[in-house]
Amino acid sequence: MSSVDSSEAARLREAEKRVVRKIDRLLLPIMLITYGLQYYDKSVLGTAAVYGILKDLDLTRTINGVTYTTRYSTATAAFYYGYIVAVLPMGLLFARLPLAKTAAVCVVIWGLVCILTVVCHNYPGFVAQRVILGFVESAVSPAFVAVCALWWKPQEQAKRIGFFYSATGVFSMFSALINIGLGKTGGSHPWKSMYYFCGSLTIAWGFVIYFFIPDSPLKPGRYFTEEEKQILIKRFEENPWGNTQQTIKSRQILEAVLDIKSWLYLSMGAAIYICNGSVTAFGARIISGFGYSSLQSTALLVPGGFVTVVTIAFFSYFADKYKNIRTLLLPVSCIPVVVGALVVWLAPWHPTVGPLIGYYLVASFGAPYVLLLSLASANTAGATKKGVTSGFIFVGYNVGNIVASYLVFAQEKPIKYRSTWIAVIVCMVFASAGSIALRFMYIAENKRRDRLARGGNKNANPIEGTGSVESAEKLAGEGHTDIPIIENPERYQDKTDKELLEFRYTL
Numbered sequence: 001m002s003s004v005d006s007s008e009a010a011r012l013r014e015a016e017k018r019v020v021r022k023i024d025r026l027l028l029p030i031m032l033i034t035y036g037l038q039y040y041d042k043s044v045l046g047t048a049a050v051y052g053i054l055k056d057l058d059l060t061r062t063i064n065g066v067t068y069t070t071r072y073s074t075a076t077a078a079f080y081y082g083y084i085v086a087v088l089p090m091g092l093l094f095a096r097l098p099l100a101k102t103a104a105v106c107v108v109i110w111g112l113v114c115i116l117t118v119v120c121h122n123y124p125g126f127v128a129q130r131v132i133l134g135f136v137e138s139a140v141s142p143a144f145v146a147v148c149a150l151w152w153k154p155q156e157q158a159k160r161i162g163f164f165y166s167a168t169g170v171f172s173m174f175s176a177l178i179n180i181g182l183g184k185t186g187g188s189h190p191w192k193s194m195y196y197f198c199g200s201l202t203i204a205w206g207f208v209i210y211f212f213i214p215d216s217p218l219k220p221g222r223y224f225t226e227e228e229k230q231i232l233i234k235r236f237e238e239n240p241w242g243n244t245q246q247t248i249k250s251r252q253i254l255e256a257v258l259d260i261k262s263w264l265y266l267s268m269g270a271a272i273y274i275c276n277g278s279v280t281a282f283g284a285r286i287i288s289g290f291g292y293s294s295l296q297s298t299a300l301l302v303p304g305g306f307v308t309v310v311t312i313a314f315f316s317y318f319a320d321k322y323k324n325i326r327t328l329l330l331p332v333s334c335i336p337v338v339v340g341a342l343v344v345w346l347a348p349w350h351p352t353v354g355p356l357i358g359y360y361l362v363a364s365f366g367a368p369y370v371l372l373l374s375l376a377s378a379n380t381a382g383a384t385k386k387g388v389t390s391g392f393i394f395v396g397y398n399v400g401n402i403v404a405s406y407l408v409f410a411q412e413k414p415i416k417y418r419s420t421w422i423a424v425i426v427c428m429v430f431a432s433a434g435s436i437a438l439r440f441m442y443i444a445e446n447k448r449r450d451r452l453a454r455g456g457n458k459n460a461n462p463i464e465g466t467g468s469v470e471s472a473e474k475l476a477g478e479g480h481t482d483i484p485i486i487e488n489p490e491r492y493q494d495k496t497d498k499e500l501l502e503f504r505y506t507l
Contacts, residue, residue, distance in 0.1 A: 012231075019224070019231045023151050026223055028163050030213055031144050034107065036167030037202050038140050040175045041114055041133075044198055045076060046283055047179040047298055048191035056189060057126050069285075069410045071123055077405035078127045082134030084398035091142040091387035091394075092248055099147055100213035106139035108206035115199030118192040138394070145377055145390045150216060153235065154378035154506055155320065161377070162316025162370045169308025169366065176301040183298070247494075252384035255496055261441065262392045265376050268434040269396025271427035272372065274404050275337060275365035282408040286344075287359065289413050290352045300356065304363035311336065311364035319371060324507035326375050327439035331432035333367040338428045340364070345421035355416075362424065368431055369397075375438065378506040382496035400427075442505035449501055462504045 045053070049072065054060050059072040094102060113133045120126040144164060148157050182193040214221045217232040224232065256262050283304070288297040315333045319326045340361025347354035373393065380389045407423050453462065497503045 015227070016231050016235065019228050019235075020152075020156070022224065022228070024160070027147065027151060027213065028160060030209060031147070031164035032167045032170070033205060034103075034140060034167075034209060035144065035164045036171035037107075037198070037205060038110075038137055039168040040171045041110070041137070041198055041202065042079065043172060043175055044179070044191075044194045046285075047176070047183070047301075048194055049285060050288060050297060051179075051183045051190045051194075052188075053191040056191070057120060058123050059126075067410055069408075070406075073405040073408075075123070075127050075130055077402045078130035079134035079137075080398040080401045080405075082131035082136075083138040084134075084395055084402075086135045086138040087142060087394040087398065088388065088391035090139045091146075091391035092253075092384065093139075094143055094146050094387060096248060098215050099143055099150070100215060101210060103139055103143040104206050104210035104213075106136055106143075106206075107209055108203050110136040110140075111199045111202030111204075111206060113199075114195060114202055117195040117199070134398075141394055141397075142387065142390050145373060146387070147213075149377050149386065153238065155323065157377055158319035158326065158371065158374035159316045161374050162312045162319075162367075165366060165370045165373070166309045166312040169305040169310075169312065169363070172305030172308065172363075173302045176298050176305070180295060180298050183295070249382070249384045249494065252382045252494075252496055253388055255382075255498060256385045256388035256392070259389075259498075261376075261379070261438065262389050264434050264438060265372065265389065266392040266396035266399075268372055268431045269369065269393045270400040270403070271396075271431040271434070272365055272369045273397050273400025274407065274427040275362060275424050276401050276404050283359075286408070286417065287356070289417075290349055290355055292352075303356075304360045307360045307363045308366045311367040312370050315367040316370055316374075319374060326371050327435045327442070327507050330368045330371040330375075330435035333364070333371060334428040334432045336361045336364040337368075338425050341421040341424040341428075345416055345418060349416065365428075368428075368435075372431075372435075375506065379442065380497055381500055381503055383494050385496045439507055442507050446504050449504065452501060457501065462502055 049059075054069075054072060057075075059069070059075055061068045061071065110133065113129065113136055117126075117129055117133075120129050145161070148160050148164075152160050178197070179194055182197060183190045185193070187193070214223060217236045220229055220232055283301055285297075287300050292300060311333065315329050319329055340358040340363075343358025343361065344355045345358075347358060349355050376389055376393055377386075380386045404423075408417055408420050412418055412420070449462070497505070
């Protein structure tokens with residue numbers, strides 16, 4: 001390659017990096033805040049539990065001097081009943097409708113439903129409201145995973161998914177401090193102030209999403225120059241499997257349902273999110289069990305959010321920096337969770353420093369979930385199949401949350417909530433084993449396709465975005481000009497990873 005060609009290739013690579021940075025600046029803050037608001041909405045109930053909602057809505061029962069929180073558990077789980085019903089249809093809906101606009105409408109409706117929490121005056125009404133809330137909130141996660149697949153290439157996605165998912169940690173820090181203020185100034189029913197604030201903020205944010213997130217890389221709007229728009233089109237051509245705007249195909253639904261990886265994603269998502277009950281819904285109550293007041297328990301949730309942010313950033317960075325290590329990183333990211341569960345369970349609760357450190361380590365469970373999302377997103381092609389696969393993971397997310405709601409037993413406080421921590425440990429071990437199983441599946445299939453390519457099957461020649469060969473970006477930098485791309489992205493054939501023999505799985 002001549003020095004002129006080399007200079008031009010370097011210029012184009014630098015121009016693409018600038019475009020990626022602009023995409024990051026435009027989309028990631030909006031995604032982070034939206035996802036953070038979703039976390040805040042769910043975590044408000046955990047804080048409200050120590051600020052009067054249990055008594056006001058009759059969410060506990062005392063029998064023979066023992067207080068049972070089964071009603072509170074059911075109210076917590078009710079959100080996920082609504083979520084689990086809607087998440088698969090939402091994933092398919094985003095395969096047909098504009099991602100950003102549809103998500104924005106759902107966010108506004110979610111804010112309205114959130115505010116309506118304050119009109120609930122009994123247990124049945126509150127459970128019904130929680131089901132509806134889960135139904136409308138189910139749009140956010142599938143939409144953002146689809147946005148991530150649409151705007152970023154597979155090797156770029158783990159860090160971005162990690163960024164917006166780290167909102168769970170960021171907002172757990174801020175929300176704890178905000179709820180302390182609302183709890184102190186909220187009058188006789190301070191928990192209502194929390195829902196007024198959360199719902200109003202969510203409604204306003206829905207309009208931000210509607211007006212500021214572009215429809216797609218092919219219709220980026222006013223935010224990009226003409227040269228940058230051409231780079232966006234080129235990136236789309238090199239990553240056509242990220243396209244989600246296609247006709248819903250029944251054969252792709254069937255393939256996703258029959259694909260064993262889909263069920264493994266679901267099971268791993270459920271296992272990882274068993275931890276959520278101990279960290280989010282029951283976090284303040286568990287910390288109060290160490291001997292702290294309501295105010296102190298809320299304040300002590302802040303460091304857990306910091307741990308969530310740091311661990312997600314740490315593992316997402318390495319997942320993007322080094323190829324084909326995500327299935328190995330996931331088991332490693334489960335280790336702090338297991339250690340934390342063991343410490344809370346087995347360490348003395350007085351002094352409290354031991355169980356607090358253990359509790360904060362358990363809060364790192366967000367990292368393996370982010371790695372799971374990035375694996376599924378990078379390793380699924382076909383618009384409909386991608387939507388269904390994402391739906392499977394979020395069904396697992398809901399199953400885990402529902403089960404977690406019933407794994408913290410108030411009567412087990414004297415034995416340090418033993419059942420909760422045993423469940424967390426078992427689930428982390430299962431998720432780790434599932435990740436290793438996925439790695440062997442990916443390797444076996446990549447080798448099979450490599451053999452087909454060596455045997456003369458041109459359709460099996462790997463292309464950019466795959467896990468077993470160098471990417472087209474690297475090849476282009478070395479002077480190769482025969483990289484297959486799609487000349488016209490509108491004519492892209494919507495096929496799945498199984499149908500595309502040139503597809504290689506990221507390990």
